[in-house]
Amino acid sequence: MKDLQFNRHRRLRSSAGIRAMVRETVLQKEDLIYPIFIIDGENIKNEISSMPGIYQLSMDNLRAEMDEVVELGIKSVILFGVPFEHDKDEQGSGAFHHNGLVQQATRLVKELYPEMIVIADACLCEYTSHGHCGLVEGDKILNDASLDLLAKTAVSQAEAGADIIAPSNMMDGFVAAIRAGLDEAGFEDIPIMSYAVKYASAFYGPFRDAANGAPQFGDRKTYQMDPANRMEAFREAESDIAEGADFLIVKPALSYMDIIRDVKNTVKLPVVAYNVSGEYSMVKAAAINGWIDEKAIVLEMLTGFKRAGADLIITYFAKEAAAWLRDEKN
Template sequence: MKNIPFNRHRRLRASAGMRALVRETQLHKEDLIYPIFVIDGKNVKNEINSMPGIYQLSMDNLGAEMDEVVSLGIKSVILFGVPFDHDKDEQGTGAFHHNGLVQEATRFIKKQYSEVIVIADTCLCEYTSHGHCGVVEGEKILNDASLDLLAKTAISQAEAGADIIAPSNMMDGFVAAIRAGLDEAGYEDIPIMSYAVKYASAFYGPFRDAANGAPQFGDRKTYQMDPANRLEAFREAESDVAEGADFLIVKPALSYMDIIRDVKNNFNLPIVSYNVSGEYSMVKAAAHNGWIDEKAIVMEMLTGLKRAGSDLIITYFSKEVARWINEDNQ
């Protein structure tokens, strides 16, 4: 056996200390972006049935949530509004109302927790009576007519104090329209975190429960991407970079790690992966049944997203992960 040449790779795995010394990928609290659903009403804290541990929160409960977020060391949140059904309309005007849910939540957070980065999800679907992300004519989603409303929404969110605008609608030209609108309104320093590569995914199911935003007819396949396509991601990302995006989001995450790596390798911007609701709910269900070790699975999963090329991760696991990192560092 002494004459058989081979490499001793196990030397660098011999102990926990050695493994930590040569570890290539690290997950940090600063990598996490925590989604928050702000709902109309008072004294509301509705746990989302399909997303255990995630809540729809009225404004009067937002402070307690933010206290926990800040105490854990999470630096960034992304806000979604959940209005009453009777406040929705064909144009989604609640999305750009001065006193809209995201706008009011942004003002509150920036006043009380100024160090937290507030990212505003910029879309119409939660606010439209039909549940689509743009203007509808019959059963057709109109692209160009939607752009003005999206720009108005972004401007109103910037006026409220949002640090980053995150448009998720997937209309063609949405980054260009929003960039032009922000610049003309004097918000040229506000970055755009574009949902550049967003697939028409079955993994979004629980989010529709959280945001009360399921389409009332049809689906979103005419504007979100076909899950079978890879090269299309390059075209979408390239357009958004040319139009002025500052971050690129790939959504969902786990089934699209090849796309995350492709985007990372080809575009010199921060890459954000969205670990979406269905991915969260599957892990929670398996952990609840005792089939998996939740901490081990989640940490492996998010580390894998970092290894694939994610600079930042939007995840509903943010609070658990921050807590685990804090415990491990004690």
């Protein structure tokens, strides 16, 4: 036995203190972006059946939600509007209305907490009667004709006080159109957090319950990416960078950690992982049934996204994760 030669890797795992000392990836509450769904009406707090613990909130309930978010130390939120069906139209005009849901919520959040970073999701799908992310002619999603409306949406959100615009529609040229629209309106300093690498994923199902935004016909495979493709992610990311994006989102995250790493290795911009609704719901369902340790699973998963290369994480677990991270420090 004295002649054996081998490395003693366990020396650096021998105590909690040493493990913390050599830890390569650290998850912080500042990494987390919390999504909030704003619904029209008063005194509404609808729990989303497929997303336990996540709610559609009317404006009067947003204050309490933001108080909790701030108390937990979360520094940024992303806002989604959930209009009633009778308020939707073929153009999705509620997306760019001065008093649209995201615009109203943005003004309220910035009034309550000026230092909170408000990210506005800029898309038409929640507001269109057909549920698609662009204008429709027959069964075709019109690309170029949709760009002006997306730019109008971004400008109206910036006028309301949004700190960052996050366009999620996946129309070709959407970043260029939005950048031009923002610049022409005097918002040269507003960054664009582009959903640059967005796959046509089955993991979005619960979100469509939350945002009441499922397509009324067909699917989104003609504008969202094929889950089988890797090289396409580079093409999409390169285009958005050239058009003026400031952040790049990879969505979903859990099944696309290789893509997160690929994008991080390729670009110099901050990379954002979107831990989507289906990923949230699977973990929640397993936790409710007592099959997993929710805290351990969630923190491991979020740390995995960071290890894969994400600088920021949009996640429905943001509040819980922030509380767990705070408790660990205490």
